[in-house]
Amino acid sequence: DAGVTQSPTHLIKTRGQQVTLRCSPKSGHDTVSWYQQALGQGPQFIFQYYEEEERQRGNFPDRFSGHQFPNYSSELNVNALLLGDSALYLCASSSGWGDSPLHFGNGTRLTVT
Amino acid sequence: EDQVTQSPEALRLQEGESSSLNCSYTVSGLRGLFWYRQDPGKGPEFLFTLYSAGEEKEKERLKATLTKKESFLHITAPKPEDSATYLCAALGSARQLTFGSGTQLTVLP
Numbered sequence: 614d615a616g617v618t619q620s621p622t623h624l625i626k627t628r629g630q631q632v633t634l635r636c637s638p639k640s641g642h643d644t645v646s647w648y649q650q651a652l653g654q655g656p657q658f659i660f661q662y663y664e665e666e667e668r669q670r671g672n673f674p675d676r677f678s679g680h681q682f683p684n685y686s687s688e689l690n691v692n693a694l695l696l697g698d699s700a701l702y703l704c705a706s707s708s709g710w711g712d713s714p715l716h717f718g719n720g721t722r723l724t725v726t
Numbered sequence: 727e728d729q730v731t732q733s734p735e736a737l738r739l740q741e742g743e744s745s746s747l748n749c750s751y752t753v754s755g756l757r758g759l760f761w762y763r764q765d766p767g768k769g770p771e772f773l774f775t776l777y778s779a780g781e782e783k784e785k786e787r788l789k790a791t792l793t794k795k796e797s798f799l800h801i802t803a804p805k806p807e808d809s810a811t812y813l814c815a816a817l818g819s820a821r822q823l824t825f826g827s828g829t830q831l832t833v834l835p
Binding site: 646 | 730732758762767768769770771772775813817820821822823824825826827
């Protein structure tokens with residue numbers, strides 16, 4: 614049973630560029646959430662998608678946007694990259710839009726130079 | 727604003743030396759308190775969910791407990807393979823999961 618898969622695993626971008634990160638949820642899950650984790654910190658909530666709509670959003674600027682596809686996979690897009698966007702980006706999936714625990718992928722390490 | 731604070735930031739134990747990790751939370755309308763384990767270079771791995779004060783959950787050498795203000799992760803007779811960062815997260819009425827900064831546990835053989 615495949616867990617949450619994310620691609621790519623590592624990415625290096627230049628300040629001002631745009632990036633797209635991808636996520637496939639665990640089999641049987643239909644809700645996808647994205648988190649940003651800076652070094653030595655806990656994950657911070659970016660947004661959550663359910664039924665192809667953004668349901669919840671954390672305190673992140675509009676440069677961060679996302680999409681969920683009919684097969685429940687998801688993309689995270691970040692425009693106009695800043696040095697401070699360098700972090701581990703984690704995707705998590707769950708079943709339904711409720712209180713069930715999140716299952717995380719191993720993340721995409723984004724470095725902005 | 728929901729807040730989760732974990733202590734200590736780092737903990738070094740000898741193999742077999744039991745201890746506890748603390749998670750203090752201020753959350754509007756707690757819907758669940760979650761514990762995760764994170765190994766270097768990996769995503770968090772789900773351990774437990776606690777829903778109400780007084781609830782306890784156990785898994786191998788780990789036991790999680792919950793009060794109205796805190797949760798504790800008790801580690802009994804730890805082994806080196808228990809070394810990891812342990813993250814606590816609270817889900818409030820806003821349905822956004824708020825994480826603490828974690829406790830980095832090192833168990834020495």
